[in-house]
Amino acid sequence: MSYTALYRKYRPTVFEDVIGQDHITETLKNQLKSGRVGHAYLFTGSRGTGKTTCAKIFARAVNCLEPVKGSPCGKCKTCQALASASDIDILEIDAASNNRVDEIREIRERVKYPPVNGKYKVYIIDEVHMLTDSAFNALLKTLEEPPEFVIFILATTEAHKLPATILSRCMRFDFRLVSIELLAENIKKIFKAEGKKYEEEAVRYIAGAGEGSVRDSLSIADMCLSRSEGKLTLSDVLDVLGAADRGKIRSLTESILTGNAREILVKIDELVSLGKSVGRIAKDVLLCARDLLAIRTGAESLVIDTAENIAELKELAASAGEEELAAVIRLLGSTDSEIRYSVSPKIVLETACLRAGKLVGDDSDVLAARIARLEKQVETLIANGVSAPARAAEKQPEPAPAAEQTPDDRSIWGRLITYFRKNGPMNVYSLLCNAHDVTADGGIISVCPDTDAEFLQFSDAETQSQLTRALAEMGLNFTFNIVKRDSKPDMDSEIDRIKKMIAGGKAKLNITR
Numbered sequence: 001m002s003y004t005a006l007y008r009k010y011r012p013t014v015f016e017d018v019i020g021q022d023h024i025t026e027t028l029k030n031q032l033k034s035g036r037v038g039h040a041y042l043f044t045g046s047r048g049t050g051k052t053t054c055a056k057i058f059a060r061a062v063n064c065l066e067p068v069k070g071s072p073c074g075k076c077k078t079c080q081a082l083a084s085a086s087d088i089d090i091l092e093i094d095a096a097s098n099n100r101v102d103e104i105r106e107i108r109e110r111v112k113y114p115p116v117n118g119k120y121k122v123y124i125i126d127e128v129h130m131l132t133d134s135a136f137n138a139l140l141k142t143l144e145e146p147p148e149f150v151i152f153i154l155a156t157t158e159a160h161k162l163p164a165t166i167l168s169r170c171m172r173f174d175f176r177l178v179s180i181e182l183l184a185e186n187i188k189k190i191f192k193a194e195g196k197k198y199e200e201e202a203v204r205y206i207a208g209a210g211e212g213s214v215r216d217s218l219s220i221a222d223m224c225l226s227r228s229e230g231k232l233t234l235s236d237v238l239d240v241l242g243a244a245d246r247g248k249i250r251s252l253t254e255s256i257l258t259g260n261a262r263e264i265l266v267k268i269d270e271l272v273s274l275g276k277s278v279g280r281i282a283k284d285v286l287l288c289a290r291d292l293l294a295i296r297t298g299a300e301s302l303v304i305d306t307a308e309n310i311a312e313l314k315e316l317a318a319s320a321g322e323e324e325l326a327a328v329i330r331l332l333g334s335t336d337s338e339i340r341y342s343v344s345p346k347i348v349l350e351t352a353c354l355r356a357g358k359l360v361g362d363d364s365d366v367l368a369a370r371i372a373r374l375e376k377q378v379e380t381l382i383a384n385g386v387s388a389p390a391r392a393a394e395k396q397p398e399p400a401p402a403a404e405q406t407p408d409d410r411s412i413w414g415r416l417i418t419y420f421r422k423n424g425p426m427n428v429y430s431l432l433c434n435a436h437d438v439t440a441d442g443g444i445i446s447v448c449p450d451t452d453a454e455f456l457q458f459s460d461a462e463t464q465s466q467l468t469r470a471l472a473e474m475g476l477n478f479t480f481n482i483v484k485r486d487s488k489p490d491m492d493s494e495i496d497r498i499k500k501m502i503a504g505g506k507a508k509l510n511i512t513r
Contacts, residue, residue: 005218005219005222006190006218006219006221006222006225007048007214007215007218007219007222010190010193010218011053012050012053012057013057013072013074014057014068014071014072014074015028015029015054015057015061015070015071016069016071018050018053018054018057019050019178019182019183019185019186019214020049020050020176020177020178020179020182020214021049021050021054021175021176021178023176024043024054024173024175025054027173028054028058028061028070028173029061029069029070029071030070032058032061032062032067032070033070037062037120037151038151038171039146039150039151039152040143040146040151040152040153040154040169040170040171041055041058041151041152041153041154041170041171041172041173042154042155042156042159042162042167042170042171042172042173043055043153043154043155043156043173043175044155044156044157044158044159044172044173044174044175045157045174045175045176045177046157046175046177046212046213047157047213047215047216048210048213048214048215048216048217049175049176049177049178049212049213049214050175050214051155051175052092052124052126052155054175055122055124055153055155056090056092056124057071057072058122058153059082059090059120059122059124059151059153060072060074060079060082060083060090062118062119062120062122062151063078063079063082063089063115063117063118063119063120063122064076064078064079065077065078065079078117078118081117081118082117082118087117088116089115089116089117089118089120089121089122090121090122090124091121091122091123091124092124092126093107093123093124093125093126094126094127095125095126095127095128095129095130095131096126096127096130099130099131099132099135100132100134100135101132101134101135101137101138103135104131104135104138104139105138107123107139107142108138108139108142111123111142111146111147111150112147114147114149115149119149120149120150120151121149121150121151122150122151122152122153123150123151123152123153124153124155125152125153125154125155126155126156127155127156127157128154128155128156128162129156129157129158129159129161129162133163136162136163136165136166139166140165140166140169143166143169143170144169152170154166154170159172176212177211177212177213178210178212178213178214179212180204180207180208180304181207183206183207183210183212183214183217184203184204184206184207186214186217186218187203187206187207187217187218187221188203190218190221191203191221191225191232194225196225196232197230197231197232198231198232199231199232199233199234201234201304201305201306202224202232202233202234202236202237203232204304205234205237205238205304206220206221206224206237208304209237209241220237220240220241223240224236224237224240227239227240234305234306241280242276242277242280243276243280243284244271244274244276244280244281244284246288246305246309247309247312248267248270248271249271249281249284249285249288250288250309250312250313250316251267252264252267252268252271252281252285252353253285253288253289253292253316253328254316255267255357256285256328256353256356256357257316257319257320257324257325257328257357258357259357259358260357261354261357264350264353264354264357265350265354268281268346268349268350268353272346278339278345278346278348278349279336279339279340279345281349282332282335282336282339282349282352283336285328285332285353286329286332286333288313289325289328289329289332290325290329291303291305291313292313292316292317292320292325293322293325293326293329295310295313295314295317296317296320296321296322296325297322300314327356328356331352331355331356332352332353332356335348335349335352338352412440412445412476412478413432413435413438413440413445415474415476416432416467416470416471416474417429417432417433419470419473419474420432420466420470423470425466427457428463428466428467431454431457431458431463434450434454435447435449435450435454435458436450437449437450437485440478443477443478443479444478444479444480444481445478445479445480445481446481446482446483447480447481447482447483448483448484448485449482449484449485450485452484455482455484455485458480458482459482464480467480468480
C-alpha cells in the first residue's frame with residue numbers, strides 16, 4: 001500500500017481539530033448556526049496555517065444535513081456524497097496554473113447551474129493572487145452578485161496583491177502562525193497515534209523548525225519518524241534537518257562575539273567540511289545568538305534545547321551584552337538571500353561573520369553599552385566599599401612636601417608638555433614647546449618668552465588657569481612667573497648715531513671686550 005503523508009493523513013475534518021485559529025473557526029461556526037452565511041470569503045495568512053482546510057470544512061458544513069456544533073457530521077448522505085471523488089458541488093481551483101481569463105469565464109458559465117447534492121455550490125480558489133488582471137476583471141461581477149446557491153472562498157498568502165475591488169467584496173479572515181506549544185501538542189498526539197516514542201526536546205525542536213506552520217512541522221515530523229527505530233532524540237532531529245552540532249555552533253558564535261577572525265574562518269571551514277549547508281550554518285548561528293539574547297533578557301523559556309546545552313549557553317550569555325548580540329542578529333539576519341543566490345556562499349558567510357565580529361567591537365551603540373556597564377560595575381564596587389581604585393590609592397605613598405621637591409628644570413617642563421599633548425588644549429601645548437628660557441627655583445617656575453606675542457599668550461588669564469590646573473593635577477606645588485624679555489636696541493639708529501659722532505669728532509668710541 002502507498003504511504004500517506006502525515007499532514008494529509010491527519011488533516012482536520014471538523015473545526016474542532018483545527019489548531020491555533022479559534023478566532024476564525026468560532027466565527028464560521030456561529031455563522032452556520034445562525035444561517036448568516038456570506039457569498040464571498042477571503043482566507044489569508046502564512047502557508048500551512050489551515051486556509052484550505054477550513055475552506056473545505058466550511059464547504060461541507062454549509063451543505064451538511066445534520067451539522068454538529070457548526071461542523072459537518074460526516075455521516076449524512078450529503079456529507080458522504082461531497083466526500084466522494086466524483087463530487088461536483090465543491091470545486092477547488094488552483095489559480096497558479098489556472099490564472100487566465102478563459103478559466104474564469106468558464107467559472108462564470110458554470111455558476112449558473114445549481115448544486116447536485118447539497119444546498120450550495122462552493123468554489124475554493126487557492127493562490128488567488130496569481131490571477132491575471134483580466135481574470136480578476138472577469139471574476140469581479142460574478143463575485144459581487146453570484147447566484148444565491150454559490151459561495152466563493154478565495155485563499156492566498158499574499159492578500160496585498162489582490163485588487164481593492166476584490167477585497168471590498170469579500171469577508172476577510174486572517175490566519176495566524178501557530179504557537180510552538182500548540183504545534184508540539186499536535187505532534188505528540190500524532191506520534192502517540194503512530195506508536196512513536198520521543199524526547200520532549202526533539203518534539204519542541206520540530207515544532208520550532210515548523211516556524212508556525214502546521215504542515216511544515218508535520219512534514220519534518222514525517223521525516224523524523226523513519227530516522228530511528230527506537231526513541232526519537234534531539235540529535236536525530238538535528239541530523240534530519242542537517243543542522244550542525246550545537247557545541248560547534250556555540251563555539252563559532254563565541255568567536256564572533258570576541259572578534260577572533262582566525263577562529264571564525266577555521267570554524268566555518270570545519271563546519272562546511274562536515275557537509276553542513278552554508279545557509280543552515282548561518283541560520284544556526286543566528287538562532288544561537290537569539291537564544292543567548294533570550295537568556296540574557298530573562299526569557300529562558302523561549303530556548304528550545306537540552307538542559308546541558310542551556311547551561312553552556314548561560315555561561316556564554318554571561319559574557320555577552322545585549323547590544324553585541326543584537327548587532328550579530330541584525331547583520332546575519334540580512335544575509336539569507338545573498339547566501340542563497342551567491343556563486344560562493346561560503347565566502348559570503350565568512351564575510352558576514354567577520355563583519356559581525358568587527359561590528360561588535362566597533363559599533364558605537366555597543367561601545368556605549370560597554371562603557372555604561374563598566375560605569376555601573378564601578379558604582380557597585382564603590383557602593384560595596386571594595387573599590388579597586390580606592391585600595392590602590394591607599395597603597396600609594398603620600399606626595400613629598402613642597403619644600404622637599406627638587407625637580408629639574410627640563411624634567412618639570414617636559415612633564416608639562418606631555419600633559420598638554422595628551423589632554424590639550426593644543427594651543428597651550430604649542431606655546432610650551434616654543435619656550436626655551438625656563439628655570440625652576442623655590443617653588444617658582446620662571447618663563448621668559450622669546451617674543452612679545454608669546455609673552456601676551458602666557459600672560460592670558462585662561463592660559464594661566466590651565467597651567468595652574470595642570471600643575472595641581474600632577475601634584476606639583478609651583479607657581480608661574482612670566483618674565484618679559486628686554487627690548488632689543490634699534491641697530492640702524494645706533495649705527496647712524498655712531499657715524500655722526502665720528503664725523504663730527506665730538507666723541508670717542510670705546511669698545512670693551
